[in-house]
Amino acid sequence: MNIFPITASILSETELCNFIREKYALSGEYHCKLFRTGVNHTYFISGEKGKFAIRVYCHNWRTKPEIEEELELLNVLKENSLSVSYPIPDKEENLIQAINAPEGIRYAVLFSFAEGQKMRYMSNRTCYSIGSLMAKIHNITEHKKVDRVSYNSEILLYRSYDLIKSFFDEDLYEMKYIKEISPLIAKRFESSHLSENQCGIVHLDIWYDNLSVNDENEITIFDFDNCGNGPFILDVGYFCKQLFFIETNKQEYELKVQSFLNGYRKIRALSDREIELIPDAGASIFIFYLGVQAKRFDWSNIFFTENYLKMFVGRIKDWNDYYQKGDKRLS
Numbered sequence: 001m002n003i004f005p006i007t008a009s010i011l012s013e014t015e016l017c018n019f020i021r022e023k024y025a026l027s028g029e030y031h032c033k034l035f036r037t038g039v040n041h042t043y044f045i046s047g048e049k050g051k052f053a054i055r056v057y058c059h060n061w062r063t064k065p066e067i068e069e070e071l072e073l074l075n076v077l078k079e080n081s082l083s084v085s086y087p088i089p090d091k092e093e094n095l096i097q098a099i100n101a102p103e104g105i106r107y108a109v110l111f112s113f114a115e116g117q118k119m120r121y122m123s124n125r126t127c128y129s130i131g132s133l134m135a136k137i138h139n140i141t142e143h144k145k146v147d148r149v150s151y152n153s154e155i156l157l158y159r160s161y162d163l164i165k166s167f168f169d170e171d172l173y174e175m176k177y178i179k180e181i182s183p184l185i186a187k188r189f190e191s192s193h194l195s196e197n198q199c200g201i202v203h204l205d206i207w208y209d210n211l212s213v214n215d216e217n218e219i220t221i222f223d224f225d226n227c228g229n230g231p232f233i234l235d236v237g238y239f240c241k242q243l244f245f246i247e248t249n250k251q252e253y254e255l256k257v258q259s260f261l262n263g264y265r266k267i268r269a270l271s272d273r274e275i276e277l278i279p280d281a282g283a284s285i286f287i288f289y290l291g292v293q294a295k296r297f298d299w300s301n302i303f304f305t306e307n308y309l310k311m312f313v314g315r316i317k318d319w320n321d322y323y324q325k326g327d328k329r330l331s
Contacts, residue, residue, distance in 0.1 A: 003102075005103075006102050006103050007059075007103055007298060008058065008059065008103060008298055008299075009101050009102050009103055010034065010037060010041065011041070011043075011056055011099065011101065011106075013032045013033060013034055013043065014032070016032055016043060016045075016054065016056070016108075017030055017031065017032035017045060019097075019099070020032070020045055020054060020108075020110060023090045023091065023094075023097060024088065024090045024091060024110060025090075025091040026047060026048075026049055027048065027049075028047050028048035028049075029047055029048070030045055030046065030047030030048075031045070031046055031047065032044070032045040032054070033045075035053075037299070038299055039058065039061065039225070039292065039296055039299060040055050040056060040057050040058055040061065040225060041055070041056040041058070042054070042055055042056075043056065044113070045110075050113065051113040052088060052110050052111060052112065052113050053085065053110075053111045053112075053113055053114070053222070054108060054109070054110055054111070055108065055109050055111060055225075056099070056106055056107075056108045057106055057107045057108070057109075058106065058296075058299075059101065059103045059104045059105065059106050060104070061296075062107070062225070064096060064098075064107060065147065066147075066148055067096055067107055067109065068095075068096065069146040069147050069148050069227075070146070070148075070224050070225065070227055071087045071095050071096070071109065072146075073141070073146055073201060073224060073227060074086045074087055074224060075087070076140065077137060077140060080136075080140050082133065082136055082137060082140065083133065083218070083219060083220045083221065084137075084220065084221050084222065084224070085111045085112050085113070085114045085220060085221070085222035085223075086111065086112050087109050087110065087111055087112075088110040088111065088112060090110070095109060096108070096109055097109070097110075111222065114211070114212035114220040114221075114222045115212060115214060115220065116212030116213045116214040116218065116219075116220060117212060117213055117214075118208055118209060118211075118212065118213070119208060119213040120208050120246060121246065121247075122208065122213070122243075122246075122256065123216055124255055124256055124259040125216045125217055125259070126213055126216045126217065126219070127243070127256045127257070127259040127260040127263065128217075128259040128260065128262060128263035128266075129216070129217040129218070129219050129263060130206070130211065130219055130239065130260060130263065131239075131259070131260040131261060131262065131263030131264035131265075131266075131267075132263040132264065132266055132267050133219045133221060134203075134206060134221075134235055134236070134239070134264060135263070135264040135265075135266070135267035135268035136267055136268075137203070137221070138200060138202075138232045138235070138268055139267065139268055141200040141201035141202075142197055142199075142200045142232075143196060143197065143200055144200050144201050145200075145201065145229050146201055146227065146228065146229060148227065148228045148229070149228040149229070150228060150229040150230060151202065151204065151228050151229065151230030151231075151234060151288075152189075152230065153182070153185065153186035153189060153190070153284070155288070156284040156285065156287060156288040157182040157185060157186060157284055157287055157288075158182060158186075159291065160287050160288050160290060160291025160292075160294075161175075161178055161179060161182060161287070161291070162291075163291040163294040163295050164178070164290050164291055164294045164309075166294060167294055167297070167304065168306065168309055172306070172309070174309050174310055174313035174314075175309075177313055177316075177317060178287055178290075178313060178316075181283065181316075181320065182287065185280045185283060185284050188276075188277065188280050189231075189277065189280060189284075192273045192274075192276070192277055193273075194231050194233070194273065194274070198231055198232055198233070198271070198274060199229070199230060199231045199232065200229070200232060201227060201228070201229060202227065202228060202229070202230045202231070202232060202234050202235050203221065203224055203226070203227055203235055204226040204227065204228065204230070204234060204235065204238065204285065204288075205223060205225070205226050205238070206221060206235055206238065206239050207238065207239060207242035208242070208246070210222055210223040231274075231277075231281075232274075233270075233274045233277050233278065233281045234281045234284070234285060236261075236264065236270070236274070236278060236281065237277065237278040237279070237280070237281025237282040237284075237285065238281065238282055238285045239260065240257050240260070240261075240278055240282055240330070241282030241283070241285070241286065241319055243256055243257055243260065244257075244282075244319055244322070245315055245319075250322075257330070261330070275330050276330075278323075278330050279319065279320060279323040279330075282319060283316050283319060283320055286312070286315065286316050286319075287316065290309075290312060290313075
């Protein structure tokens, strides 16, 4: 009986453990556990030489050259003593493994483990430290480019809408709202005329789920899978927007977002034009991630429903409404 073709698989923990042990010459007993499936699959492997993270990229999600660009960036940041999860070379100095999965080639990378804990409710001190580390990353990547996507209004807004409309009726209020605000956001970004030193390589997904915290102020950032080229304010705006929804008490939010911005500005300046773009930056990335969820429906179908769209777009609208009030201004 022929095996029916598939589009996605979950690799065996046992076999992946054996594969990694052999490729990286890890002696002694090791244990591998699947941590999360999603856009990519993450495993943790631990043993005598410590604990590591394994990212197994989904088939056709990233090309090998795109992954190489991501890993080169991480090594540059590591060489500059910045606290990021970095790739580990195997015994032959290779950073990328090719796995012949049932659906086709999947790439795998072994990363250093980000020590610490995920902290959803962060202190002012932690927010300050995250801002400082983000600014240090931006200082290193200023003027640099990777051979990957460049984040602009076409990618973040218009292409994302085209992906989303394949799943939802364009007559829905939420779809009309995205279509209405997208050209307004694009126009404000275009008219801001950000300078070259306000752009470079961005992470695009810095929030509590992609960083580990030790003792409030020791931060390690990981998951650069969406890194690309664009204005740095995208990273700043996205973190502020995530913080906005974590902190239901908006007085607490205001204190923490100012701590974050103060930490950033201690290392790197933010112009008035950049500050004014924070609400638009946060909204545009949320629209972009709706597009990612549509593009990767094989992973998101369990939650990607009309109710989810209403919730998600409701968050974008709440954020925009908050900053459209005359007395609300980031500074």
